[in-house]
Amino acid sequence: MKILKTAVLPKGFKANGMSCGIKKSGKPDLALFCSLVPAIAALKYTTNQLPAAPVILNNQHIKLAKEFHAIIANSGNANAFCGKYGLRVAQVMAQGAAKVLGVRKENIFVASTGIIAKKLPVEKIQKALPKLAAGLSHDGIALGKVAIKTTDKFTKEISVKFNLGNKTITICGVAKGAGMISPKMATLLCFIFTDANITQGGLKRSLNEAAEHSFNRITVDGCMSTNDTVICLANKMAANALIDNGTSYKIFTNALKTVCLALAKMMVADGEGATKLITLKVSQARSASEAKKIALAIANSNLFKTAMYASSKNIIGRIVASVGQAGFKIKEEKLKIKYTDLKKKEVSVEVAVGRGKQSSVVYTSDLTHEYVKINAEYN
Amino acid sequence: MKILKTAVLPKGFKANGMSCGIKKSGKPDLALFCSLVPAIAALKYTTNQLPAAPVILNNQHIKLAKEFHAIIANSGNANAFCGKYGLRVAQVMAQGAAKVLGVRKENIFVASTGIIAKKLPVEKIQKALPKLAAGLSHDGIALGKVAIKTTDKFTKEISVKFNLGNKTITICGVAKGAGMISPKMATLLCFIFTDANITQGGLKRSLNEAAEHSFNRITVDGCMSTNDTVICLANKMAANALIDNGTSYKIFTNALKTVCLALAKMMVADGEGATKLITLKVSQARSASEAKKIALAIANSNLFKTAMYASSKNIIGRIVASVGQAGFKIKEEKLKIKYTDLKKKEVSVEVAVGRGKQSSVVYTSDLTHEYVKINAEYN
Numbered sequence: 001m002k003i004l005k006t007a008v009l010p011k012g013f014k015a016n017g018m019s020c021g022i023k024k025s026g027k028p029d030l031a032l033f034c035s036l037v038p039a040i041a042a043l044k045y046t047t048n049q050l051p052a053a054p055v056i057l058n059n060q061h062i063k064l065a066k067e068f069h070a071i072i073a074n075s076g077n078a079n080a081f082c083g084k085y086g087l088r089v090a091q092v093m094a095q096g097a098a099k100v101l102g103v104r105k106e107n108i109f110v111a112s113t114g115i116i117a118k119k120l121p122v123e124k125i126q127k128a129l130p131k132l133a134a135g136l137s138h139d140g141i142a143l144g145k146v147a148i149k150t151t152d153k154f155t156k157e158i159s160v161k162f163n164l165g166n167k168t169i170t171i172c173g174v175a176k177g178a179g180m181i182s183p184k185m186a187t188l189l190c191f192i193f194t195d196a197n198i199t200q201g202g203l204k205r206s207l208n209e210a211a212e213h214s215f216n217r218i219t220v221d222g223c224m225s226t227n228d229t230v231i232c233l234a235n236k237m238a239a240n241a242l243i244d245n246g247t248s249y250k251i252f253t254n255a256l257k258t259v260c261l262a263l264a265k266m267m268v269a270d271g272e273g274a275t276k277l278i279t280l281k282v283s284q285a286r287s288a289s290e291a292k293k294i295a296l297a298i299a300n301s302n303l304f305k306t307a308m309y310a311s312s313k314n315i316i317g318r319i320v321a322s323v324g325q326a327g328f329k330i331k332e333e334k335l336k337i338k339y340t341d342l343k344k345k346e347v348s349v350e351v352a353v354g355r356g357k358q359s360s361v362v363y364t365s366d367l368t369h370e371y372v373k374i375n376a377e378y379n
Numbered sequence: 380m381k382i383l384k385t386a387v388l389p390k391g392f393k394a395n396g397m398s399c400g401i402k403k404s405g406k407p408d409l410a411l412f413c414s415l416v417p418a419i420a421a422l423k424y425t426t427n428q429l430p431a432a433p434v435i436l437n438n439q440h441i442k443l444a445k446e447f448h449a450i451i452a453n454s455g456n457a458n459a460f461c462g463k464y465g466l467r468v469a470q471v472m473a474q475g476a477a478k479v480l481g482v483r484k485e486n487i488f489v490a491s492t493g494i495i496a497k498k499l500p501v502e503k504i505q506k507a508l509p510k511l512a513a514g515l516s517h518d519g520i521a522l523g524k525v526a527i528k529t530t531d532k533f534t535k536e537i538s539v540k541f542n543l544g545n546k547t548i549t550i551c552g553v554a555k556g557a558g559m560i561s562p563k564m565a566t567l568l569c570f571i572f573t574d575a576n577i578t579q580g581g582l583k584r585s586l587n588e589a590a591e592h593s594f595n596r597i598t599v600d601g602c603m604s605t606n607d608t609v610i611c612l613a614n615k616m617a618a619n620a621l622i623d624n625g626t627s628y629k630i631f632t633n634a635l636k637t638v639c640l641a642l643a644k645m646m647v648a649d650g651e652g653a654t655k656l657i658t659l660k661v662s663q664a665r666s667a668s669e670a671k672k673i674a675l676a677i678a679n680s681n682l683f684k685t686a687m688y689a690s691s692k693n694i695i696g697r698i699v700a701s702v703g704q705a706g707f708k709i710k711e712e713k714l715k716i717k718y719t720d721l722k723k724k725e726v727s728v729e730v731a732v733g734r735g736k737q738s739s740v741v742y743t744s745d746l747t748h749e750y751v752k753i754n755a756e757y758n
Binding site (some may be wrong): 048049050051078080083115116117225226302303306307309312314316317318320323324326327329330333335367368369371376377 | 426427428429430457459460462494495496497600604605681682685686688689691693695696697699700702703704705706707708709711712714746747748750751752754755
């Protein structure tokens with residue numbers, strides 16, 4: 001498997017990005033990603049009980065259609081908590097993209113990210129769509145990936161290439177993250193494109209597996225967004241033998257995991273105000289789920305995160321308090337805590353709880369002055 | 380009921396506080412609170428599964444003894460996660476206090492607060508105990524309440540006086556709080572003294588009721604301490620007709636609630652770095668417990684807390700995301716959010732979720748630069 005640090009679209013995909021005027025700063029805020037041929041899709045989205053309008057719409061489209069053509073995405077406004085107006089806006093975005101691409105609206109996915117509970121000026125998107133579509137190109141991913149950013153300091157992107165038989169398959173992922181990241185599904189927005197020939201069921205299983213060990217294992221501030229969405233489009237243009245199970249499924253899933261985990265780690269490393277990427281392993285638990293619960297109790301503790309920011313040796317006490325808060329009976333004398341150099345940018349922590357043989361890994365960031373600054377001054 | 384803003388001990392109680400050298404700063408760090416006659420006790424403590432040694436010891440003493448004489452408390456070191464050494468230290472503290480007071484060690488409660496996982500130099504306490512006991516006085520509460528402070532900016536104290544029959548009963552509470560405050564029991568340390576004549580069962584029920592609507596409704600950073608303890612001593616010296624049930628129980632419990640709620644609110648107002656005391660009511664829930672869960676999801680959201688710090692109108696979006704994260708099915712169009720002037724020091728927020736008729740109130744603080752500073756620079 002060859003790993004590229006930039007987004008390189010697979011065969012048959014095009015993209016574009018531009019500024020349509022949603023962001024007052026004039027920065028790019030509208031992106032279109034499309035496949036020239038119909039693609040199958042797998043979708044994962046927030047479990048937040050007040051999901052944004054695009055999440056509701058995508059959930060309808062995945063049930064209505066079997067093949068998809070494009071994702072229309074904007075940044076600067078989340079189109080969330082705007083009631084019927086918001087749903088209409090999401091529909092207008094899908095209709096607009098469908099029209100310029102000559103497909104049906106249910107073949108389109110919609111994604112929005114940015115401020116919540118503020119009306120999205122959808123007429124700006126409608127006006128920009130013809131130009132956006134006219135400028136679609138294979139290299140246009142360079143513009144598309146920038147137009148989905150909000151407070152992200154850097155673009156999140158990765159591509160992998162691997163062979164199946166005598167065919168080369170590409171998987172390319174772009175994402176935006178930063179704050180408000182907590183598991184129970186996902187990250188903010190993540191779009192994955194592949195030219196693999198894979199069954200609908202295979203793609204769904206593969207994305208579930210990959211997301212569980214990547215997007216569902218990261219937390220920045222424990223807050224769950226109303227908009228979190230992962231969309232994976234597969235357009236079969238690699239012309240490989242159909243993947244469903246067995247070895248080819250394992251090879252594909254391994255590659256997809258690589259893409260998802262790399263993007264997830266980038267999100268944590270670029271967590272709002274983050275100065276550290278912390279890999280936190282809880283071992284010796286009775287089950288993987290128990291290990292994950294304990295790991296998240298530590299990862300979401302503000303006291304743990306501020307001590308990490310300070311590279312403080314007082315970290316031990318804060319880990320102990322968090323482990324105890326998770327609610328499992330743990331014997332103090334069996335609890336073992338190890339960590340690498342706290343002053344480094346990447347820190348690994350292992351907490352052995354002495355209850356069993358299972359383990360889980362989560363990724364988190366530190367809590368810093370900059371986090372407070374970004375979130376107190378936003379809007 | 381007469382409310383006094385300072386701690387005035389009831390009949391038959393004495394206290395003292397001093398510096399014994401645990402804190403490097405030389406600030407007071409050792410306190411003794413005692414009743415001249417045997418007192419009954421009610422106890423509430425952390426549900427953290429890795430409780431500190433004093434919590435373990437107190438839980439033994441409340442089972443071994445029916446009457447109690449004193450609380451020996453230190454600040455600067457939590458005596459937590461120090462294994463057998465820690466348990467021995469707590470025992471030595473109880474034994475030392477028992478010796479200077481001429482009572483048995485199981486008649487003593489022990490409390491510690493401060494840094495976790497660091498050995499407490501108990502010989503300093505042993506050396507100081509004779510002087511501490513010799514200086515006990517009714518007005519010594521003024522020294523005792525200061526010696527339990529850690530990062531507290533002000534002492535937490537209140538007294539209430541009320542009549543039952545022709546007798547006057549006093550309830551006096553002192554507490555220390557600041558960071559690491561999250562419900563599931565309690566606050567850091569809170570000691571309540573009363574001269575009421577009340578049954579053991581009555582005192583226990585009354586403290587449970589009062590704590591549920593005060594200490595269990597506050598959160599500063601969602602982190603649960605290993606040391607949280609509330610101890611209430613009642614020494615019967617008011618000579619009122621025995622309280623157990625009925626009107627006198629209601630009057631007593633109402634007074635105890637006043638004490639607990641006032642102390643709990645002081646803890647939030649002095650939450651580490653806090654600039655605001657936020658009263659958060661969730662109404663129209665199906666049950667009070669559901670309302671409390673939703674309220675805590677909001678109160679513990681870092682995004683909500685930073686927006687509060689900034690007095691930002693973007694608060695709506697952050698409340699919506701937190702309500703959705705709580706996991707209950709809520710109809711967007713039924714969700715109603717109201718709040719008072721965000722720029723004031725005390726802010727009230729009401730979130731009606733349109734599911735039923737029950738409500739709950741919790742109290743929280745904002746998340747500020749100062750919180751990060753205090754917790755990143757501690758130790």
